[in-house]
Amino acid sequence: MSNPNIIIFGETGTGKSSVVNMLSDSKLAEESSAAKGCTFESKKYTVTIRGQPYNLWDTAGLNEGEGGTVSHRQAIIKLYELLRSLTDGVNLLMFVMRGPRIKEATKQNWRLFKEIICSNRVPAVIVITGLENEEVLDDWWVRNRAEFDRREICPAGQACIVAIKGKLKGDRHLFQYDYDESKKKVESLIRTASLSLAWKVERAEWFRTILRDVREEYGEALKQLVERCEMSEGEAKALAQSLKNIDDQES
Structure with missing residues (x-):
């Protein structure tokens, strides 16, 4: 039996690779906070969550603009090629975005892949990164949920997280507690939202x-x-x- 396939997509610099590394407890994926993305080709990383192996697919960032490594259309094409190449199908779309603001491109990218390419047949979740300044991470979703509803973005689940550990303070990293809790959130999201029977992109x-x-x-x-x-x-x-x-x- 093949491993479930989780497609991680979103704009450049939102922390997709950081999410992969958090789930793997290692530096599997190259990370970059710059506007110019560091992921060009889709890359597969296998992680184990509660005894179940999953294939995480880190993809080229969307909306880099003309100065980026990959144009927006190229990134869409590469993601579509990946989806079509997975003969065992797709189990979950994970859209990674960065708080604290919701960009207009979020709606475009969400609808294109969930509604158009995947025909609303694959569940899609949202992971919000960059919330290091939030006292309570989940409060961000409470404050912003109405904006997602207004844009008709209705995920199968969401996780407000911190995807970096921060500077080392004594024997512990600055954001260590939130980081550890964030990992649990994303793992739970994957386990509960993934299709048990993958859907093959047509x-x-x-x-x-x-x-x-x-x-x-x-x-x-x-x-x-x-x-x-x-x-x-x-x-x-x-x-x-x-x-x-x-x-x-x-x-």
């Missing part, structure tokens, strides 16, 4: 519909990318063509 016939819409009229498929994911019509068409090309190569 061919992007949906994107072929977009291209047909472009030729004929402003159809429903294209409208979803433009309105739900807040892309321009040009961005939606270019992305659809790129994803169609991936599927054509598999044919």
Whole structure:
């Protein structure tokens, strides 16, 4: 039986690799706090949670901008290629974002992968990092939940965490307690939210519909990318063509 696959995605600098390292109790993944991401290709790391091995897939950061290692469209394409390559399917999407603010790109990226590419068939959870200044970590979610509801982002679960230990103070790191509790939170999230039977990401016939819409009229498929994911019509068409090309190569 294959290990469950957990896809970790989100913007650059949100702490995806730090979450991997926290779960593995080691420095498996390269970390970077810079705007330019350090993960280009998707990388698999196997961790064990309460006796169950899981495959964690650390992916290229979204929304790096023109100066980044990977353009936004490249990052989307690479993530789609990963999802399509997992013949044993996907068990959970883990969207990592950084507090204390919610960016508009959060909604776009969440909807694109959960609603469009994974057709709402794979549960998605949110892990919020960068909360070292919060006295009670979970208070952040209490204060901000209405903003997620307003953006129609409804995760299967969430964890407000600290993904770094901080400076060493005597024989203990500054954020050690919150770090240890955060690890337990994310482990529990993975165990409770993951599909017991993985879902295989299907061919992007949906994107072929977009291209047909472009030729004929402003159809429903294209409208979803433009309105739900807040892309321009040009961005939606270019992305659809790129994803169609991936599927054509598999044919």
